[in-house]
Structure formats: structure tokens, C-alpha cells
Amino acid sequence: MPRYKLTLEYDGGPFVGWQRQENGPSVQEAMENAVAALTGEAALVYGAGRTDAGVHALAMTAHVDIEKDYGANVICNAVNQHLRPAPIAVLRAEEVSDDFHARFSCIRRAYEYRIVNRRAPLTLERGRAWRVTARLDAEAMHGAAQALVGRHDFSTFRSAQCQSKSPVKTLDEISVSRAGEEIVLRVAARSFLHHQVRSITGSLVEVGRGKWRPRDLETALSAKSREACGPVAPPDGLYFLRADYENN
């Protein structure tokens, strides 16, 4: 039975998140319904990451097994047809071997967080960025963030609902840069704790506005306590950027 690797883009706004849930429409459910509408059979779609409600994806990797050999192009176009009008698009589909697993084979995930740093409310970027009105020092944020790189106990930056067995994760890279009024934070790691990126972003904004000194971020990390975390950034500005695999 052919297995397909799918690259998905979605606007997380109308969804309760990636994962199928009782309380509203999920990206996973929309994908599984679209595949089922094509094949006439129940489908299971697995994703590289479980994004929260309101979190977007520019290139989420997923996989699905489809009995009939439609070929990758037909899958891509037909699933897109059946997804309408949900704001989810299959950017690419490719046949992969059946030991490929979108979640378990993934060796690195990357996220981006977009802040618009201005007084005026958002219009075109509404739901797609976090507006922060206090003037932020992006260089100070970048500098402070480097203390998080490497293997650490990230309990401070972990939601109470996190289901991960261990709070210890290895952050490969983190950067903060400004272009005009937009500040972009990028992070990459094998895996993340629940709310880790939003917790780190919210804490870095405290550094950026001068409420925390850069070293306060390191102190917060060392505290290994949720109470040391800054305010958690809203989901609107978070984008799942990319999932990497051994043979790609």
C-alpha cells in the first residue's frame, strides 16, 4: 500500500489545532476527511508536529497510506479539491517507503514567530502576527536567547498540560532579527515541549522591552519552574516552518 509524504500549508485560525478533538474542527480531521472523500475509505493522517489552536504552518510534513495507486500528482490535486473551503493546501505529495513516519522519523523541527512592533492595530496581519506596542530591542532579544541553545531542562518554558516524558530538550538554534517593524524569531530543535516556543517568545519580549535584563532569561531557565516564565505569546504569530528527515 503506497505511503505518501505530504507537505501542508495552513491558516490555523479556524482550527482547534492539528490534532483531532471533540471540541471543534482540526487540521487532521479536515485532512482525513479529504483523503477519505477521494478514496472512499477511512484514512489516518500523521503530522510531524501537533500545532495548537490558531498556530499556522508554512510547511508541515504529514503522511498517509492510500491503498489505490493514484500517483502523487493526483493525490495532491484531488486532496486539495476535497479540502475546499478549508484554508489547508497540499503543497507537495511524494511516494515514500513505508518505514517513513512524519512524526517518528523527524529529526528536526523549525518554527518561526512573527511580531509586529508598532502602536497601530493589525489589519492585513490580524491573526497572523503578535502586535507588541512597546519598542523592542531585537538585538538584546537575540543576545539573551543564545543562553537557551543546547541541552537544558526547559521546565520554565513548558505548559502544565505538556505530555512529554522529560522536560529536557536540546535547542539547536534560536535567532531574533528585525526588518522594519517586523521582528522574527526562528528556532530549531529535534522536538519541542508544549508551548515552548510561545513561552520563550513571551519571555524574550520582556527582555526586548527592557523589563527583564538579558541575564534574567538565563535565571528563568535555571529556575526550572513555570512561575519564572514571562507571559506566553499568543498563537497568532507562530508558524510551523519545516520538518527535516534523515534522507532529506
Added chain:
Amino acid sequence: MPRYKLTLEYDGGPFVGWQRQENGPSVQEAMENAVAALTGEAALVYGAGRTDAGVHALAMTAHVDIEKDYGANVICNAVNQHLRPAPIAVLRAEEVSDDFHARFSCIRRAYEYRIVNRRAPLTLERGRAWRVTARLDAEAMHGAAQALVGRHDFSTFRSAQCQSKSPVKTLDEISVSRAGEEIVLRVAARSFLHHQVRSITGSLVEVGRGKWRPRDLETALSAKSREACGPVAPPDGLYFLRADYENN
């Protein structure tokens, strides 16, 4: 009575256009209502350009006279408060002399048109760009577009509803460039005919997909006839970029 120059950003999606109309909400009406809510008096807001339904603005210039001397900062913040939840934002307000007129003093207007050139449907860019599935040659589009620069009779690229006295306009510059799957067209002129940018964009897409040879665009211009125009591009991808004035 102080006159204020306002710089506005808006998502044109929910509006019938800039201009106040009977058949639905306009940006002008929303602005006038917000100013009136602040001052308690009827307000007239003039814009540099009259964008169509669904057309966006990144920096539209407008002006308004307000009797009480609130000061520019208060105007900016208070009008933004009263605009909620409309997707319009006052980015800047500044006091100007009373011979400044957003429309009549404007010496140059610039627009941008965004195309996403891919098979997959749009998600985050829905309503904010035109998806064209046929592969486009942006260099060919750029080259062909240069024939439009200068003073010409633009009847070919003018809507039947255009109220301009003359079809003769001077196009200062036009460029087409590609960055990944996004193609951006930029144009600047003292003023434009109704649907001129969307008509030019639609015709350039015919060049980009190879249906027109580059010289066919020049032939279409010379025809001075609406029938020689390519399909008009949808409003979704069009952005009012900037209005220039003599003393800024």
C-alpha cells in the same frame, strides 16, 4: 481648524472599496464614522486614491479637518480605538497646512500587485494575492511591461466605468520580479485610470504564461481599445503602496 494627514493601512476584503457607497461598508465611511465618534461632529475624509472592492492599502494617505486641537497622537490612537473591529489602522497622523489635499496635492501614486505562482490553493494568502497556476516567466513580463512606460493613451487598460476625462496617462515606472513562488508587480504614476493596474497585470500574465508574445502587449496598447486587453486581474492581489507629495 487643524488639518491632519493620515497614513492608513487596510484589508480591503470586507469593503465595497474606498469610496462611500449605498451598497455596503466602505473604508471612507468607516473612517468618517470613527472621526465623528471622537469629535461628535460630522467628518469628511479624503483619500489619495479610490481603491476598488477587495483592494488593500499598505499606506494610503488621507486628510481630515478636525475643529478641536487634539494633537496628532491623540487623533491617531483615538481614531484607531473607534475603528474597531474594522480592519483599518491609522499608522501615522500629522498636522499639515490647510492647502494640503490628500487627493489633489498628490504628485505620484504607487501600487503593488502580488501573484502566487503555484498549483496549490492559497491558505494564509487567500484574499491577499492572485494564485496563477500556469508557470509564469517574470523576466518576460518585466521586459514586455517596459513598453508601457511614458505617456500613452491607455484606453486598452481602462474600465468602461472609468470617469477620467482623458485616457492619456504617464506611467513613471513598472517592474515585475520573482522571489520563490511570489511574483510582484510594482507601478508608479501621477494618477491611474480605473482598473488600469489590474488590466495591465492581467495582460502581463498572458505574456508570462506564453500565450502572448512580449510584443503583443505593445500591440494591445497601440490598439487603444478595451477589446485588446487581457483578462482583468482580481482585486485580491492589489495594494495601494504609497502617495507622494511635493513637500514629502
